[in-house]
Amino acid sequence: MKRNIKTRDDVFLLVSTFYKKVRKNVILEAFFNNIKDWDEGLQRLTNFWVSNLFLKTKYLGNPLDIHVKVDNMHGNTISQEHFGQ
Numbered sequence: 001m002k003r004n005i006k007t008r009d010d011v012f013l014l015v016s017t018f019y020k021k022v023r024k025n026v027i028l029e030a031f032f033n034n035i036k037d038w039d040e041g042l043q044r045l046t047n048f049w050v051s052n053l054f055l056k057t058k059y060l061g062n063p064l065d066i067h068v069k070v071d072n073m074h075g076n077t078i079s080q081e082h083f084g085q
Contacts, residue, residue: 011049011050011053012043012046015042015045016042019038019041019045027082028082030074031078034070034073044059044061
């Protein structure tokens with residue numbers, strides 16, 4: 001049953017479930033293999049979404065920077081296909 005996202009715990013559950021699936025996806029997994037500390041990464045991603053959903057400043061950073069860096073590491077091969085997975 002789907003439910004509304006109301007708390008940080010709800011956001012964390014959504015983020016961690018999503019990335020668990022991403023890490024198993026044969027098309028996407030290569031982009032995420034270099035992440036060494038998934039616990040820290042999931043907390044950072046949760047902070048990003050908490051900041052955006054609840055307008056609470058928890059995330060300090062530029063999400064575009066990491067996406068550009070990962071794309072560069074993979075020969076600029078990230079395409080719209082990857083975002084439709």
